[in-house]
Amino acid sequence: MIGRLNHVAIAVPDLEAACAQYRGALGANVGEPQDEPDHGVTVVFIELPNTKIEFLYPLGDNSPIAGFLEKNPAGGIHHICYEVDDIEVARDKLLAEGARVLGDIKIGAHNKPVLFLHPKDFNGCLVELEQV
């Protein structure tokens, strides 16, 4: 059911510093910050030849990454995002398998439908699915 790796997300405590480091020391193609109020985060995408890195920084009072950054003040890998062809088919299959789908299907940072799966159901790794 899952296809390509769309992105790996890293929660960062200092977005400007993280962008400067990836642009400078790593010589990466770093995009512009993009506020995602529906998701409670500001994101920056870094284009790599074979995938993307997504920096996450909290936005607003109820950011879903606030707790993660409290526990990991230096930042850390927050989720991985796999591509799927049909997100409703994927959601129904996962619910039937007993996985916890977190909230509803929403429109993600690429203007495509996304959903999240509880990290405790997936080997301690928060999983995002994106319909492409």
Ligand SMILES: C[C@@H](C(=O)O)C(=O)SCCNC(=O)CCNC(=O)[C@H](O)C(C)(C)COP(=O)(O)OP(=O)(O)OC[C@H]1O[C@@H](n2cnc3c(N)ncnc32)[C@H](O)[C@@H]1OP(=O)(O)O
């Ligand atoms: C824009 C969009 C896009 O790409 O298009 C995005 O990516 S938006 C990206 C941001 N949006 C999301 O993450 C939406 C889905 N996330 C959520 O609903 C939440 O963040 C949860 C995953 C439910 C975690 O919420 P919260 O931190 O409040 O819960 P909690 O502190 O009770 O955590 C429950 C347990 O899960 C662990 N836990 C929390 N976040 C985790 C993570 N990212 N990876 C692995 N484990 C994690 C905690 O350490 C804790 O374990 P222990 O009990 O063992 O201590």
Ligand SMILES: [Co+2]
């Ligand atoms: Co993401």
